[in-house]
Structure formats: structure tokens, C-alpha cells
Amino acid sequence: MSTPSESTPVVCRRATPADAAGIAELYDRVYGGHYPITECTDPALIGTILTERDYSWFLAVADDIVVGSSVAVPDSSNGSCEIGRAAVRPEYAGHGSFAMLFDATVADAVARPENELLYGFARSDRARYLFERIEYPIHWTGTDGGMHRVGDAREEHLIGVTFNPKHPPVRILPPNPPVRVGSLVDTELRAMIGRTATGPYPAQLTARRTTDYLHESAHGRVAYSLFEPSRAAVVGELDAHTPADVRRLLWEVVDQAPARVEHLTVYVVADKQAVIAELCAPDVAGRAFTACAYLPGWHRGDGARYDCVMLTLRLDGRTPLRLGFNERVEALHTSLTVPSPLSLR
Incomplete structure (x- = not known):
């Protein structure tokens, strides 16, 4: 039997406010409800961030389901940017999907001179x-x-x-x-x-x-x-x-x-x-x-x-x-x- 990562195309793209619920579900599933950063687990807050803040937030999506997430969070007070907040559904891990996602996040962060x-x-x-x-x-x-x-x-x-x-x-x-x-x-x-x-x-x-x-x-x-x-x-x-x-x-x-x-x-x-x-x-x-x-x-x-x-x-x-x-x-x-x-x- 093929795994989802083998049979289902995975698309890497920028997150949008419409993805908020799917992102929260991903972190809840991957971390068993214990992920400590509410910016990744509260759908309302996620939607606000994706509407009002300039994060480099990228997703891996398969069959309209968010299966991976990677975020670069800028801090304008000191010109730094934290890259991380990684999550990928276990059945999609180890097949290159998250590496592609992570690369896109880093590339977007590097392209910004303020970082x-x-x-x-x-x-x-x-x-x-x-x-x-x-x-x-x-x-x-x-x-x-x-x-x-x-x-x-x-x-x-x-x-x-x-x-x-x-x-x-x-x-x-x-x-x-x-x-x-x-x-x-x-x-x-x-x-x-x-x-x-x-x-x-x-x-x-x-x-x-x-x-x-x-x-x-x-x-x-x-x-x-x-x-x-x-x-x-x-x-x-x-x-x-x-x-x-x-x-x-x-x-x-x-x-x-x-x-x-x-x-x-x-x-x-x-x-x-x-x-x-x-x-x-x-x-x-x-x-x-x-x-x-x-x-x-x-x-x-x-x-x-x-x-x-x-x-x-x-x-x-x-x-x-x-x-x-x-x-x-x-x-x-x-x-x-x-x-x-x-x-x-």
C-alpha cells in the first residue's frame, strides 16, 4: 500500500488567512495538543497574524489538507528573524516535503533586507x-x-x-x-x-x-x-x-x-x-x-x-x-x- 506522501501531490505555498483552522489542526495533531505557541494553535490568532503581520509563513498542502508548516518571524525592534515552528504530519515526514517547505521559508526571510x-x-x-x-x-x-x-x-x-x-x-x-x-x-x-x-x-x-x-x-x-x-x-x-x-x-x-x-x-x-x-x-x-x-x-x-x-x-x-x-x-x-x-x- 502506498503512503499518502507517495500517492498524493504535495504543494508548497504561502499561508493565507483561510488556512488558519488547518494550521491549528496540524500543530494539534503533530504535537498531541501540547504545542506551546498559541500563534500556531489558535485559529483566530493565526488568522489575525496572516492578515496583519508580515511573517514568512509557508505550508505544505495535500488534497487541501495542511500537512506541513514552517514560519519565519521577524522582530522589527532589532532586525532579527527567527526561523522555525516546524510541523509536519508523520506520514509526510522523510520524503522531502518539509525540506522544500523550509527552503521556501528561509529564501523568503533572506530576501528581506530588514532581516x-x-x-x-x-x-x-x-x-x-x-x-x-x-x-x-x-x-x-x-x-x-x-x-x-x-x-x-x-x-x-x-x-x-x-x-x-x-x-x-x-x-x-x-x-x-x-x-x-x-x-x-x-x-x-x-x-x-x-x-x-x-x-x-x-x-x-x-x-x-x-x-x-x-x-x-x-x-x-x-x-x-x-x-x-x-x-x-x-x-x-x-x-x-x-x-x-x-x-x-x-x-x-x-x-x-x-x-x-x-x-x-x-x-x-x-x-x-x-x-x-x-x-x-x-x-x-x-x-x-x-x-x-x-x-x-x-x-x-x-x-x-x-x-x-x-x-x-x-x-x-x-x-x-x-x-x-x-x-x-x-x-x-x-x-x-x-x-x-x-x-x-
């Missing part, structure tokens, strides 16, 4: 292979620190980045990047293609991202977004007088956010080593951030891009699953150097 930096997360070797087979190489420079919850577990996904090859930005190299020479991350950074220059780094402490909430106190101000399915918060902008104030602000976010926070991510601009050292040193309660990724060109400002270090804090006690990536994750994490606060005084 200066492209990135994605790999949950598994299959996902990593999809990124590595495209024309524009992805460079794996860290992990998300176990941000994503799947059921009762957390998963630690690889994060990979590349600059738009058709519209390459200028990346300003930091004077002393916290990366061990000869390490896996160092090797990935040296292999990156793009325009680089040297120069001063901006005064901003953290990379700018799209945010939903603002917290202010005597210690400063911090803007952040919440990803409630994973009980996670991501800092998008932060202003504080001292590294100790940065730490206090972030604890306030954990304690006062409108939803429970069990995972916190902050992208510290790479030359702000005093902030990195402060956050990675345990406090009196033993809480400390972990340096999980080095992200080249993650922050945009003044017509150029600047490197960042991704720090994460887990508060729920769950050890993230690495789904076959354990050795690679360890190599990525040990690629990063974190100074002690005393060494910077």
Missing part, C-alpha cells in the same frame, strides 16, 4: 540537519538553557545564527570576547561570513527585543516579555546604575511578574563583563545565571550589530532534556568564560 540576522532553535538532530542543509550556513553558538517546557519536562535546544547573506550588516567585534580560543564556539565564530569592524560598544547593558511589560523601581527599569506556556521571561531592555542593581531588578521581575516565572533569559552586551560576572556569581540564596550562548551581532544599534552573551536562570529545579545533544551542549557551554566579580575590581 539582518537570522536564527533558529534545534530540538533534535533532524532539526539541526534541516538548518545545516540550507544554502546559508547556520552557526551553533550555544543553547537556550532549557527554556522550553514540553509537558512536565524542560528541553534544552541549540541556538544557531547567521547573517543575511544578501543584505549583510556590519558586526562590531568586542575587544575581549568571553570565548575560549580554540573552543567549539570560537571555531563557529571564525567560520562566520560577514562584514566586521572594530569600534566602541554602545552604553546599553542588554540587547533590545520586543517586550510586553515594564518594571521600574529604585534600582532601574527593565522591559520584558513572558512566554507563559514555559513559565519563562525574556528581558528586552534594561537600565540600571550598577551590576548589583541589574541583579536586583531581575529578581524583582521573578517576584513581581504577572505570571509565574521559572526561567529567565537576558542578553548582555558582550563588553559588559562586570554585569555578566555579577549575574553568574551565586547570591546568598545560591541563585546564579548560566552563560549558555555567545550570540554574534545580536544587538542592533547605530547602523551596526554588536555581540551578546545569553544568560539564563532556571528556578524550577528541572534538569533539561538534551535529546542527544549532551556532548555538544557541554562543549558549547565550556566555550564561554565568565570572570569573577573580584577579578574585575
